[in-house]
Amino acid sequence: MITRRVQYELIARAAGPLLMTINRWQGDLKRAVRRVTGRGPARKAAPFGPPLESTRKLKDLMTMHYLTGRYADGAVPVAWVTSGFPVEILRPSGFFTVYPENHGAVCAVRRMVPELSEAVEKQGYSRDLCAYARCDLGSVVTGKTPAGRLPRPDLLACCTNICQTVLYWYRALAEHFKVPLVLVDTPFVYGEAKPHHLQYVRDQLHELRTVAERVSGNHVAPEELEEILKVSLAGTRLWDACLKTGRTKPSPWTGFDSFIHLAPIVSMRGTEECNAYYRILLDELQDRARRGVPGIANERVRLLWDNLPIWFNLRELATLLAEHGFNFVCTTYTNAWAEAGGLIDPADPEGSATRAYIHVILNRDLPNKLRTMKRMCTEYDVQGAILHSDRSCKPYSIGQIDLKDRLAQELGIKALILEACHADQRAYASEQGEMRIRAFMESFDQATPS
Amino acid sequence: MSDAAKAVALGVDAGSTTWKAVAIDATGAIVASLVEPAEPRIGAQTERAVAVLRTQAGADAAVPLGATGYGRKRVAAARSLTEITCHARGAFARMRRPGVLIDVGGQDTKVIRIGAAGDVADFSMNDKCAAGTGRFLEVILGRLHVPLGEVAAFAARAERSVLVSSTCTVFAESEVVSLVAEGQPVEGIVKGLHAALASRVAALAGTMPQDGGVFMSGGVALNPAMVEALAGALGRRVEIVPDPQLVGALGAALAVRP
Numbered sequence A: 001m002i003t004r005r006v007q008y009e010l011i012a013r014a015a016g017p018l019l020m021t022i023n024r025w026q027g028d029l030k031r032a033v034r035r036v037t038g039r040g041p042a043r044k045a046a047p048f049g050p051p052l053e054s055t056r057k058l059k060d061l062m063t064m065h066y067l068t069g070r071y072a073d074g075a076v077p078v079a080w081v082t083s084g085f086p087v088e089i090l091r092p093s094g095f096f097t098v099y100p101e102n103h104g105a106v107c108a109v110r111r112m113v114p115e116l117s118e119a120v121e122k123q124g125y126s127r128d129l130c131a132y133a134r135c136d137l138g139s140v141v142t143g144k145t146p147a148g149r150l151p152r153p154d155l156l157a158c159c160t161n162i163c164q165t166v167l168y169w170y171r172a173l174a175e176h177f178k179v180p181l182v183l184v185d186t187p188f189v190y191g192e193a194k195p196h197h198l199q200y201v202r203d204q205l206h207e208l209r210t211v212a213e214r215v216s217g218n219h220v221a222p223e224e225l226e227e228i229l230k231v232s233l234a235g236t237r238l239w240d241a242c243l244k245t246g247r248t249k250p251s252p253w254t255g256f257d258s259f260i261h262l263a264p265i266v267s268m269r270g271t272e273e274c275n276a277y278y279r280i281l282l283d284e285l286q287d288r289a290r291r292g293v294p295g296i297a298n299e300r301v302r303l304l305w306d307n308l309p310i311w312f313n314l315r316e317l318a319t320l321l322a323e324h325g326f327n328f329v330c331t332t333y334t335n336a337w338a339e340a341g342g343l344i345d346p347a348d349p350e351g352s353a354t355r356a357y358i359h360v361i362l363n364r365d366l367p368n369k370l371r372t373m374k375r376m377c378t379e380y381d382v383q384g385a386i387l388h389s390d391r392s393c394k395p396y397s398i399g400q401i402d403l404k405d406r407l408a409q410e411l412g413i414k415a416l417i418l419e420a421c422h423a424d425q426r427a428y429a430s431e432q433g434e435m436r437i438r439a440f441m442e443s444f445d446q447a448t449p450s
Numbered sequence B: 001m002s003d004a005a006k007a008v009a010l011g012v013d014a015g016s017t018t019w020k021a022v023a024i025d026a027t028g029a030i031v032a033s034l035v036e037p038a039e040p041r042i043g044a045q046t047e048r049a050v051a052v053l054r055t056q057a058g059a060d061a062a063v064p065l066g067a068t069g070y071g072r073k074r075v076a077a078a079r080s081l082t083e084i085t086c087h088a089r090g091a092f093a094r095m096r097r098p099g100v101l102i103d104v105g106g107q108d109t110k111v112i113r114i115g116a117a118g119d120v121a122d123f124s125m126n127d128k129c130a131a132g133t134g135r136f137l138e139v140i141l142g143r144l145h146v147p148l149g150e151v152a153a154f155a156a157r158a159e160r161s162v163l164v165s166s167t168c169t170v171f172a173e174s175e176v177v178s179l180v181a182e183g184q185p186v187e188g189i190v191k192g193l194h195a196a197l198a199s200r201v202a203a204l205a206g207t208m209p210q211d212g213g214v215f216m217s218g219g220v221a222l223n224p225a226m227v228e229a230l231a232g233a234l235g236r237r238v239e240i241v242p243d244p245q246l247v248g249a250l251g252a253a254l255a256v257r258p
């Protein structure tokens, strides 16, 4: 335990940052040599604006996070957590948190999901299950991960506010790791949450504090919890401010950038590192917005994206759209982490966390989703929308045909439903997908009557 | 060829089963056309066939060429547009009013809502599967040894339609084999197949408001049994766009018409 702790601290505080710096120097050196000699991969004129400087810092931050994670188990308590879990309650007990969904996104970007998924499909897991679940279970079974190694959990923390899949997925993890599973069950909200719903969730959060203390062995003073909530709220506000820079015309970044830069608020929410990063990003975005530096070179049509991104095809899609002057200036997915978290009130930890986590978009009815989309369409002044019908994520995809019709009727927004999967490229016909997107883009250039 | 019929633009629709091309005059009327089975080497086929069409239409190399269809990327053209845009343009040029266009092609089925200006107001397509396409009929009729030219006559002779519940091409094939083995009349099975395909297409079209006309294009529109089955499934009159196979190519030509 002591050696693990020393190793962990060493990586987190000294060796890790040193490696990052060396990496960065090497990158700078390569770029400088390329500039001087004019050698290196020839780049065709990009349809994008100048790249965000912050991206390098983001890469460092996330690499460090996963690097420290390799040494976390045995050194500090480790929890595996769903993306919508009230993590603020766990943080004061000193948990290192792993987000299998974020890890799944990394696997998807590297196109590793089919391989990992097949490992558990052989055991009988259906391909109709969410690809994040299949990918994570596959990674656990095979030990394969782009992160090198994921720390073994001491606690599994699951909240059903995003879907019911997570419940069965985390049960399977609990069975595998033989560790406790703590569940926060959130009743689905039609309209507003009823008092008995709130009480039900609140009671679970109260119990969660006890479980967190027991598993970690760390007693938490009330001020410590308050402090974490303050940090979390500040982080949510920073992220919200970053997203809102997309209202500027042209937008200083793209929705695709926002998918990438979402990682810290998902998996490091409630930490100072997360907030420090978003301060840097926000400064840069606001500066770009002021100076008119665009996310794509020629922003002609502004779009909204609904649902998770298609991680394995992110770059291709972004390029195809940008080449024709189409830019995603807002997405309901990235907005989800800016919205409900704003309800956190450090003075009322359990009550406000209850309200925040029960009111996430996936735990609310369709009229709420329509209201959110309409508001975003207006505030970001978009002309069109792409609704990704995600084969994996049924709760996010249900009702999209109605949403599409309502956006067209009520706001004159043209919308395309694009069938794909956020993580498993076997469920995406890229040729057909590209054709639909091209046809969608062409439909903005009104045909002249013949 | 008279001056009025002088070709001013060419359009190619390189589909997955058939290769189509038209030459149009300044009014948008078709002055020459070609329809051939698609060859695997689309680029070479286009080069050869376009030369034939240019000669037929008296169109020299300066007459621009527009391209659409799944093989459009392999066609050296002045402009390349998706089938959705071109079908909408082509159909609007012939029907001259907004409506919902249903194009049942060899490997895909498109439903396009054409707006008042001939624009694409909305569209949907079958996804990743040949169910609901011309290929579905082709495969199964082949299995029943019914020649394509006689399909309509077969369906018309049926006393009743035999229910074919599978719309998956592969499953329907084995289902049809069992129906024949059970002694069901081939005519009834043919009619049932059309009903199965029509219900699949109608489901795709059902997501769109059908306040204008309902038009049909694509090679399958040449099969009266299918048009009838579709009208039955939609409960609406279905109008066939003139020269239904050439609608996409016409749209591509209109897009480059000077």
Ligand code: SF4
Residues within 6 Å of the ligand: A101, A130, A131, A132, A133, A162, A163, A164, A165, A166, A308, A362, A392, A393, A394, A395, A396
């Ligand atoms: S089903 Fe949707 S909400 Fe649930 S884990 Fe998968 S992607 Fe997330």
